[in-house]
Amino acid sequence: MDKELSLQKDLFSRIKELDGTRHAHLYVAFVVCGVCVGQVLQCYTDMLITCRINRENPTCFQLIDCKDDNCTTHVLAIINDKTTEDRNMLMNEATNILVRCGLIPKKHGELFSVSRGWCEDSLCVVDRNAAPFFGVTSVGVHLNCFVRTEHGNVEVWMARRASTKSKYPSKWDPTVAGGLPVGMGLFENVIKEAEEEAGIPNTMVTIGAKSAGVLSQMTCCSDGSCLKQSLYFIWDMEVDKDFIPHPADGEVDKFERWSVETLESEVRQGERLRPAMRLVATDFLIRHGVITPDREPQLVKIQSAMHQDRYIFPHKGAIDSGASEN
Amino acid sequence: MDKELSLQKDLFSRIKELDGTRHAHLYVAFVVCGVCVGQVLQCYTDMLITCRINRENPTCFQLIDCKDDNCTTHVLAIINDKTTEDRNMLMNEATNILVRCGLIPKKHGELFSVSRGWCEDSLCVVDRNAAPFFGVTSVGVHLNCFVRTEHGNVEVWMARRASTKSKYPSKWDPTVAGGLPVGMGLFENVIKEAEEEAGIPNTMVTIGAKSAGVLSQMTCCSDGSCLKQSLYFIWDMEVDKDFIPHPADGEVDKFERWSVETLESEVRQGERLRPAMRLVATDFLIRHGVITPDREPQLVKIQSAMHQDRYIFPHKGAIDSGASEN
Structure with a gap:
């Protein structure tokens, strides 16, 4: 097996690493x-x-x-x-x-x-x-701001998490990533987080951000605890070449524009991304024609692993949960 | 439940209609x-x-x-x-x-x-x-040629299958749709089919078509026979406003440019599409920000149903298939 193929094979394993169903x-x-x-x-x-x-x-x-x-x-x-x-x-x-x-x-x-x-x-x-x-379902929203260069290449604005964050300090996220507070609409949350985290004006997001679907996986902590369904709702926004996001609320310490080659290298073999963001980045690379089926033999399995429905436990029988058995 | 919501709920059922796992x-x-x-x-x-x-x-x-x-x-x-x-x-x-x-x-x-x-x-x-x-896996390639109008709206070139086709005559497909012959690469097949079916020059597809992932579902005939995994490999190609595909090999009898609203209405409640192409069209509408999670409560289940891995049969036990039992 040549080196390229061995790296390709690895992407499915890296996506599956995040999958807690083995526990x-x-x-x-x-x-x-x-x-x-x-x-x-x-x-x-x-x-x-x-x-x-x-x-x-x-x-x-x-x-x-x-x-x-x-x-x-x-x-x-x-x-x-x-x-x-x-x-x-x-x-x-x-x-x-x-x-x-x-x-x-x-x-x-x-x-x-x-x-x-x-x-x-x-x-x-x-x-x-x-x-x-x-195991309560966890919901996040994610915005990928991207640029098309003169040569037609795609580059993505990535955000490095503040070093003071309790979880995954200094790891890299998509341009904007946030959890969904109770009672807030998903796109409403994207607009709010984009302004708070990256200083992107509301109107720009309202007009420019396009929903691109949802990723779902049963994730857990590395010790097997906290198994839950994680939902990653995705938006893409094409921005001008001279657009620069800037840290606004201290959650992010810097932004950097990455080529899709750098992003692909990170999802395949790097450790700089927050692990769950491998899913969001892989999805971006698949949707934008960077990871293609002719180059990635595991594509079917990778996309399947990123779109699990939650119900991994066999439970079809009726349980009369209304009546006390005592 | 208002009318819009009831139509939204229906999309998941329409995707599940194509899913043969119930058999x-x-x-x-x-x-x-x-x-x-x-x-x-x-x-x-x-x-x-x-x-x-x-x-x-x-x-x-x-x-x-x-x-x-x-x-x-x-x-x-x-x-x-x-x-x-x-x-x-x-x-x-x-x-x-x-x-x-x-x-x-x-x-x-x-x-x-x-x-x-x-x-x-x-x-x-x-x-x-x-x-x-x-139940041998079935593989198809699909190309969506789309236009961005002056107002930023997306429109898609759809192909009406010839009335002489044995399967689904006169139903509508994406711009280009074809089965994968043995020994041919996926993108190579897209390029070939685009020229044969829609008269699109090779170089245009080579440069312009972008892979956008794969959809997979266990499909079967309406009587429950021929259960198999169907793989739909997807490409998108943005084309100029004055581009017009034209029937080349008789497989398609006409092309028409549809608004995304028309396409959405078809996947939700129409009968004009070839049934399996509901998946390809729904995926296009999700990736292009038309079907959004704030409007479509079933989005997680819909995307999960479109990305099934094939192994619906429990089979983990080792079977010593090398030795004859006779």
């Missing part, structure tokens, strides 16, 4: 109102099934055997879930337990929605710090 | 050299397991119980597969049986490769007319 055997599906909304590490289930809204009420999480075709799997379900308010109180109590056990230092205060997936009905809420323990 | 229970995995290369309707397996290379040899297809986690599934495997030549002879004999049973009228003569997927090693060959019975 799925450590988890049980987390079911609310009969719907799989996430997953919980098996080692936490004993702790959670002691959880009750108050002393008068029975325990509310239950570990249930679930027959699916010929297989039996376990799911952790909220059984005593008569109302949304009950479920919210229960998730709050579960968060208290996570704090007491030292798994999270404290509550964050901001609440995340628990639902089957993006744009699905919210079934309850959970504190932001506890959300990863339940 | 998977009618099939068994087809395994060669221990690798799943396709699937065969269960009702054909009895016929195939009588198949042998010649009278002196034992039967070569075997129906095997395969333990996968706690589930038992059946796979049809070629057991007596010592050499590629043996396997080729066996697939040829299987094709003779399909002809004798009237399932195909005659051999085609052109041979298709049988492999785990696109760009994987070929394990044997099968006659083109028999390939669908074994």
Whole structure:
């Protein structure tokens, strides 16, 4: 195998490195109102099934055997879930337990929605710090500002994260990257983040940024914890050759224009990108004709791995989650 | 639910209509050299397991119980597969049986490769007319020629298939659409088809067409037969406002420039497109910022459904396909 081919083969492995589904055997599906909304590490289930809204009420999480075709799997379900308010109180109590056990230092205060997936009905809420323990879907927006040079080549504005960031300091992101706050529209968030992070005027983004789809993958921490579906919503914006983004809110310490060759080299073999941004960069390179099927034999698998739907846990059986079993 | 939202919801259903995985229970995995290369309707397996290379040899297809986690599934495997030549002879004999049973009228003569997927090693060959019975991967190339109008709107050149075509006469395709002949490169095929079907000069395609990725879905005929992985390799080419493609080889009877609104209306509720081209058109509309996540709540599921990897059949267990069991 020649060197080029061996590097090409590697891209799929690098995309798969980010895929946490290999840790799925450590988890049980987390079911609310009969719907799989996430997953919980098996080692936490004993702790959670002691959880009750108050002393008068029975325990509310239950570990249930679930027959699916010929297989039996376990799911952790909220059984005593008569109302949304009950479920919210229960998730709050579960968060208290996570704090007491030292798994999270404290509550964050901001609440995340628990639902089957993006744009699905919210079934309850959970504190932001506890959300990863339940596999709650994570949503980010990403803007690639790019330039076409005189020779027709594409170059991309990349952002180096501030060295003071708690996660991935000094690693490189697309021009703009941000998490989605509750209650905000996706494009609205792109416009806001572009101004905050890169000083790009609202009107420029409103007119120039074009939605380019969504990437989805089941990601987790390197130790296998915090398995969740991550959604990366993508926008591209072609900008003038003389356009320069500038750090505005301190999240980014510098911007740099990269050739697509540099970007490709980074996704294939570099360590400068924030690891999850390999997906966003690879998608950009595929959509812009840089990574092509004639050069990349693994393209089908790579694109499939970047568009996973969340439901990796077999769970078709009906669970009567409305009735208490106690 | 307002009318717009109900139409939006419908797009996922229309993409899923093309997805044949709902028929998977009618099939068994087809395994060669221990690798799943396709699937065969269960009702054909009895016929195939009588198949042998010649009278002196034992039967070569075997129906095997395969333990996968706690589930038992059946796979049809070629057991007596010592050499590629043996396997080729066996697939040829299987094709003779399909002809004798009237399932195909005659051999085609052109041979298709049988492999785990696109760009994987070929394990044997099968006659083109028999390939669908074994779920052999189907590969097509697709070119979207598009124009940016003075107002910045995108319009796409669409091709109406000739009324004499045996499949989907008079339905609409992207500007250029063609199957991949054995031994030809993908982009090489785009260049060839663009000239043959639409009279577009080679140099124009070589310079202007940009690869934009691949779509993959398990498709089947409307009666549930011929389940296979279909790969749609996509190119976009921006063309001048005065560019007009013209029918060259009789495959297309006319070209027409459609607004993206017309194209979106077709994928959402029309019947003019060749059904599988809904995927290609939807992908174009997503990549070009027409179908956006703020307007399309099902976007994650839609993109996931358009990027399935082929292996829908549980098959992890090792099958010692090298040794005869007879």
